[in-house]
Amino acid sequence: MAAQNLQSVPDQPAAPQEANAGQGQGQLEADGQAYFDRVMADDSRIEPKDWMPAAYRKTLLRQISQHAHSEIIGMQPEANWISRAPSLKRKAILMAKVQDEAGHGLYLYSAAETLGQSRDQMMDDLIAGKARYSSIFNYPALTWADMGAIGWLVDGAAICNQVPLCRASYGPYGRAMVRICKEESFHQRQGFEILLELSNGTPAQKQMAQDAVNRWYAPALMMFGPPDDDSPNSKQSMAWNIKRFSNDELRSRFVGMMVEQVRVLGLTLPDSEVRFNEDTRKWEHGPLDWNEFKEVLAGRGPCNSQRLERRRQAHDDGAWVREAAASYAAKQVNKQKEYAA
Ligand SMILES: [Fe+2]
Ligand SMILES: [Fe+2]
Numbered sequence: 001m002a003a004q005n006l007q008s009v010p011d012q013p014a015a016p017q018e019a020n021a022g023q024g025q026g027q028l029e030a031d032g033q034a035y036f037d038r039v040m041a042d043d044s045r046i047e048p049k050d051w052m053p054a055a056y057r058k059t060l061l062r063q064i065s066q067h068a069h070s071e072i073i074g075m076q077p078e079a080n081w082i083s084r085a086p087s088l089k090r091k092a093i094l095m096a097k098v099q100d101e102a103g104h105g106l107y108l109y110s111a112a113e114t115l116g117q118s119r120d121q122m123m124d125d126l127i128a129g130k131a132r133y134s135s136i137f138n139y140p141a142l143t144w145a146d147m148g149a150i151g152w153l154v155d156g157a158a159i160c161n162q163v164p165l166c167r168a169s170y171g172p173y174g175r176a177m178v179r180i181c182k183e184e185s186f187h188q189r190q191g192f193e194i195l196l197e198l199s200n201g202t203p204a205q206k207q208m209a210q211d212a213v214n215r216w217y218a219p220a221l222m223m224f225g226p227p228d229d230d231s232p233n234s235k236q237s238m239a240w241n242i243k244r245f246s247n248d249e250l251r252s253r254f255v256g257m258m259v260e261q262v263r264v265l266g267l268t269l270p271d272s273e274v275r276f277n278e279d280t281r282k283w284e285h286g287p288l289d290w291n292e293f294k295e296v297l298a299g300r301g302p303c304n305s306q307r308l309e310r311r312r313q314a315h316d317d318g319a320w321v322r323e324a325a326a327s328y329a330a331k332q333v334n335k336q337k338e339y340a341a
Pocket of ligand 1: 071100101104180184
């Protein structure tokens, strides 16, 4: 069974066996649910061919496809700066980073496909404006320092969010996240280094770095999603071992990391209310504008239409590649049939 093929996930319960064949649908469902419940209780993994509740499948499909879309749309603000990078070295690093994001999108579309939806359908939903992606990518990248702030804050928030997802109960998602997280660490470091260099440069460069941090700080904090009391799906996702920590918990950890690192950068966070609460042992921050978050998510952010239009254009421009690949694949299949005959 697919569920047996695991690394570092001990004590996988035995999946329902073929002995079930011939039993009624109701019995199969009951066995499947019992198996699923055991996997959850043992904090083990569900694999694509295992039985899973329809709502679990739907939640994962939504989360993984949104995640894939975010990686692909997230290439745009940075790709916009590749031709304007200040040196050959910076250009090479930024290109590698943007290519990594394309790769993340591809792993995640593949993981989502194992849940039964085609990549074509997911892409159609994205370019039709029906699918969501992370609101952060609807903000503009105005200066070179934004490449630093995006790497440091946005990829930094992504790491906080995604490291726990390496243990997600759905096997293909968890495994995709392991590789993605390794690459995100490089992304954050390259962003940090851009800011460090600017911060130690001329007063105007330091100001540019501070301005970028000021603009990206709040949207990065909002990447963790709405506050816990306004996040209705979180509880179920945690019960299904998809999500391991609440939105507010992750946000608080992220603030704590940034407080330390911003000192090394010689910059400041644009939030006078950041403090460590000795009673709760958690980092706290100032209020965030959740109306703005909802507006951006609803498609009314500064760059929503531009991002979707660019994606549509790229999809149209790539039609010949998809046709050529499909035609080549069909030829290979025909050749194999001829050999077999
Ligand atoms: Fe990524
Ligand atoms: Fe990244």
